[in-house]
Amino acid sequence: MATLWQFAQKINKEQCRLAFDEPMSRHTTFCIGGPADLYIVPLTMEAFAASIGLCNQYGVPWFLLGAGANILVGDRGIRGVVIDTAALADINVNETDPATDTACTDVTARESQVCLRAQTGVRIDTLAEEALIHGLDGLAHFYGMPGSVGGAIFMNARCYEHDIAEHLATAAIIRPDGRIESINSSDYAWSYKRSPFQEGGPLHGCAIASASFLLPRGEQLMIANTMRAKLADRRAKHHFDYPSAGSVFKNNRSFGKPTGRLLDELGLRGRRIGNAAVSPWHANIFVNLGGATARDMRALIESTEELVFRSTGWLLEREVLFLGEF
Numbered sequence: 628m629a630t631l632w633q634f635a636q637k638i639n640k641e642q643c644r645l646a647f648d649e650p651m652s653r654h655t656t657f658c659i660g661g662p663a664d665l666y667i668v669p670l671t672m673e674a675f676a677a678s679i680g681l682c683n684q685y686g687v688p689w690f691l692l693g694a695g696a697n698i699l700v701g702d703r704g705i706r707g708v709v710i711d712t713a714a715l716a717d718i719n720v721n722e723t724d725p726a727t728d729t730a731c732t733d734v735t736a737r738e739s740q741v742c743l744r745a746q747t748g749v750r751i752d753t754l755a756e757e758a759l760i761h762g763l764d765g766l767a768h769f770y771g772m773p774g775s776v777g778g779a780i781f782m783n784a785r786c787y788e789h790d791i792a793e794h795l796a797t798a799a800i801i802r803p804d805g806r807i808e809s810i811n812s813s814d815y816a817w818s819y820k821r822s823p824f825q826e827g828g829p830l831h832g833c834a835i836a837s838a839s840f841l842l843p844r845g846e847q848l849m850i851a852n853t854m855r856a857k858l859a860d861r862r863a864k865h866h867f868d869y870p871s872a873g874s875v876f877k878n879n880r881s882f883g884k885p886t887g888r889l890l891d892e893l894g895l896r897g898r899r900i901g902n903a904a905v906s907p908w909h910a911n912i913f914v915n916l917g918g919a920t921a922r923d924m925r926a927l928i929e930s931t932e933e934l935v936f937r938s939t940g941w942l943l944e945r946e947v948l949f950l951g952e953f
């Protein structure tokens with residue numbers, strides 16, 4: 628295999644920003660994580676697709692970074708390439724697909740629905756705000772959730788009983804060889820925090836380039852009120868007081884209660900390893916009190932899993948993804 632330095636020469640530097648040994652703590656909401664060997668920020672969709680194709684062609688391991696709101700990166704960082712989608716942030720209503728240039732008419736046939744198209748790096752807040760500007764409903768519940776369109780679709784993010792996949796009509800995806808093609812969301816199975824892009828799914832190894840959401844028209848004032856209420860609720864629950872990745876574990880109907888309450892009842896709020904702590908306000912959110920290491924956070928997460936298993940027999944399912952070397 629070529630060295631990463633040699634590999635970097637193949638990347639189109641006019642259409643990508645590149646950095647070696649980029650600290651991932653700058654790019655994760657935990658503010659934790661060691662360096663990525665090679666960090667690439669594609670500025671165009673063509674460069675994004677080409678970077679993925681090249682990584683696969685040269686056998687270079689790669690990871691896609693959205694807003695870094697659901698990952699814990701190890702202190703020793705990530706070997707290989709991290710491709711940050713932040714600059715792929717075009718958004719439009721009822722126009723052509725920013726990735727494939729296909730017209731939107733195919734998915735807007737249904738009356739009173741409008742197609743909102745966003746490239747993968749668009750932040751969820753921006754997506755919801757753009758929907759509001761056009762008087763489109765369906766995304767207000769997601770307002771305040773950190774993350775990008777691509778990350779939300781990959782995770783099938785869920786807020787206030789709504790999955791992001793609910794209004795997803797089509798997506799442009801990048802196949803491992805760098806080809807861009809369009810898919811219909813309804814051709815795939817989506818379930819609680821599961822998407823076809825995750826391990827074991829039929830689109831695993833593909834990247835999300837852009838997404839089209841088919842949204843009903845709504846009353847602007849009501850949409851704005853819902854957004855305001857959701858943001859206020861998150862603030863009241865101290866979501867933004869300390870760096871975190873949101874809920875660490877998924878809910879599970881078998882528990883008969885939200886995972887946060889289960890952890891709460893076991894007295895885990897405030898539990899601490901180093902500067903990694905279970906939030907004093909919400910036991911399913913773990914926070915970085917300042918300078919926490921990935922090792923401490925991981926130990927806190929894994930020891931919580933053990934503790935819950937020993938006390939209740941339940942196996943917690945992790946929502947936060949571990950990445951890189953710890």
Ligand SMILES: Cc1cc2nc3c(=O)[nH]c(=O)nc-3n(C[C@H](O)[C@H](O)[C@H](O)COP(=O)(O)OP(=O)(O)OC[C@H]3O[C@@H](n4cnc5c(N)ncnc54)[C@H](O)[C@@H]3O)c2cc1C
Binds near residue numbers: 779
């Ligand atoms: C304060 C706070 C509150 C939160 N509240 C919620 C909540 O209410 N509900 C909820 O579901 N989550 C919540 N989260 C978690 C997080 O916001 C979501 O999981 C979000 O969808 C992650 O998006 P991201 O862009 O940050 O993804 P990242 O963390 O960057 O990546 C997550 C995964 O998506 C993959 N990915 C990213 N972009 C692409 C792409 N273009 N193509 C293919 N794969 C890609 C990555 O490779 C990775 O595997 C919260 C997090 C925080 C910090």
